[in-house]
Structures are given as C-alpha cells and as structure tokens.
Amino acid sequence: MRWRIHGERQIYDNPWLDLWLVDVEQPDGHRYEHHVIKLRHLAVTALLDEERRVLMLWRHRFVTDTWAWELPMGLIEDGETPEEAAAREAEEETGWRPKSLRPLVYAEPANGITDAEHHVFLAERSVWTGPPTEVNEAERLAWVPLSEVREMIRRREIVSGATLVGLLALLVDQAAPGS
Incomplete structure (x- = not known):
C-alpha cells in the first residue's frame, strides 16, 4: 500500500542533514505531518x-x-x-x-x-x-x-x-x- 505525499517543507538545514515535514496520507485516509531527515549518502x-x-x-x-x-x-x-x-x-x-x-x-x-x-x-x-x-x-x-x-x-x-x-x-x- 502506497502512502500519498501532498507536500513537504524544510524546517532545518545544514551541511550534514536537512529536516523536513512531509504532509503524508496513509492508505486508510489518515493524514498528518511526518518528520523526514535527509542525509548525504x-x-x-x-x-x-x-x-x-x-x-x-x-x-x-x-x-x-x-x-x-x-x-x-x-x-x-x-x-x-x-x-x-x-x-x-x-x-x-x-x-x-x-x-x-x-x-x-x-x-x-x-x-x-x-x-x-x-x-x-x-x-x-x-x-x-x-x-x-x-x-x-x-x-x-x-x-x-x-x-x-x-x-x-x-x-x-x-x-x-x-x-x-x-x-x-x-x-x-x-x-x-x-x-
């Protein structure tokens, strides 16, 4: 089951990591903001x-x-x-x-x-x-x-x-x- 992304916004960034809030909807229809850490590989x-x-x-x-x-x-x-x-x-x-x-x-x-x-x-x-x-x-x-x-x-x-x-x-x- 795929989760649907409605949007995202960056709330913190630096050379090591970025912190984002992602507006996500679960397959059952529940929608909320999920924290995502974006890192260099x-x-x-x-x-x-x-x-x-x-x-x-x-x-x-x-x-x-x-x-x-x-x-x-x-x-x-x-x-x-x-x-x-x-x-x-x-x-x-x-x-x-x-x-x-x-x-x-x-x-x-x-x-x-x-x-x-x-x-x-x-x-x-x-x-x-x-x-x-x-x-x-x-x-x-x-x-x-x-x-x-x-x-x-x-x-x-x-x-x-x-x-x-x-x-x-x-x-x-x-x-x-x-x-």
Missing part, C-alpha cells in the same frame, strides 16, 4: 587481504559515547560517485588505496525516517600509500580475521549499521560457492 569500504582479514578502525562515537570497530566510511561529496568516495575515504582513513572496488551491498538503514543510502564496496586488493591523512577518525587500525567477526558482533565490538551490513554481506559473499 555514505560510502563504505571493506578492504580484504589475502589472509581473509578485513581492515577495521577502532573509534569512539561521541553521540553514544561508545568505542567499536568500523569499516572505513564517509560522506559522498558533490560530483563524486559512491565508488570514488569509498576509495578516497579508505585511503584517507587507513593509508590503504584500493586497487579495484566492486559493489558489495546497498542499504537504506532507516527508510521510514531518513533517505540515507549506504553504498558498501569490497576491495580485495589494495596498496599502502602511507599513514592515514585523516587523523581524527580512529585510535588504531587492525586487520581482523573474518573468522572473528561473528563473535565480535555478539560482544558488541561492532555496532555501526553500515559496518554490520557490509561485514554480514561480506561473510555471505565469502561463504558462497565459487567465492
């Missing part, structure tokens, strides 16, 4: 090495005041493709430049409230270019064996939605016959 890279390890960043998120492991990720800049952003962010945050990327999974993490898109790519080959140039992203980096990822998720050492979606897709991808 996100590119994520799972860098995998020959030993089936994935490069992860140990970082603090001040909003939840938590530490956890994440894949390198960042916002897609104007004029940039998701793949270009994924490669740029991976190199800036880790010092590793992907030699090639392929789409791994696409997700809309909370499409009932936001239009955010998460584009996750897999890099099976990368080259070290030097220390990360983005110094505010992570306390440390580590190549984490894929065999440890499930337990890290259970222990809540990996909690980022984009990272979870990417790693779970990677585990499925790697477990598939012919992978």
Whole structure:
C-alpha cells in the first residue's frame, strides 16, 4: 500500500542533514505531518587481504559515547560517485588505496525516517600509500580475521549499521560457492 505525499517543507538545514515535514496520507485516509531527515549518502569500504582479514578502525562515537570497530566510511561529496568516495575515504582513513572496488551491498538503514543510502564496496586488493591523512577518525587500525567477526558482533565490538551490513554481506559473499 502506497502512502500519498501532498507536500513537504524544510524546517532545518545544514551541511550534514536537512529536516523536513512531509504532509503524508496513509492508505486508510489518515493524514498528518511526518518528520523526514535527509542525509548525504555514505560510502563504505571493506578492504580484504589475502589472509581473509578485513581492515577495521577502532573509534569512539561521541553521540553514544561508545568505542567499536568500523569499516572505513564517509560522506559522498558533490560530483563524486559512491565508488570514488569509498576509495578516497579508505585511503584517507587507513593509508590503504584500493586497487579495484566492486559493489558489495546497498542499504537504506532507516527508510521510514531518513533517505540515507549506504553504498558498501569490497576491495580485495589494495596498496599502502602511507599513514592515514585523516587523523581524527580512529585510535588504531587492525586487520581482523573474518573468522572473528561473528563473535565480535555478539560482544558488541561492532555496532555501526553500515559496518554490520557490509561485514554480514561480506561473510555471505565469502561463504558462497565459487567465492
């Protein structure tokens, strides 16, 4: 059943997000204003090495005041493709430049409230270019064996939605016959 939009108006904007009120009508005829958060889209890279390890960043998120492991990720800049952003962010945050990327999974993490898109790519080959140039992203980096990822998720050492979606897709991808 499709909801009908009668109009929308922006009530807040900044470079990170826009907040809109959308005049929406549900299929049963109920009509109201629904808040919608419009976000810049996100590119994520799972860098995998020959030993089936994935490069992860140990970082603090001040909003939840938590530490956890994440894949390198960042916002897609104007004029940039998701793949270009994924490669740029991976190199800036880790010092590793992907030699090639392929789409791994696409997700809309909370499409009932936001239009955010998460584009996750897999890099099976990368080259070290030097220390990360983005110094505010992570306390440390580590190549984490894929065999440890499930337990890290259970222990809540990996909690980022984009990272979870990417790693779970990677585990499925790697477990598939012919992978």
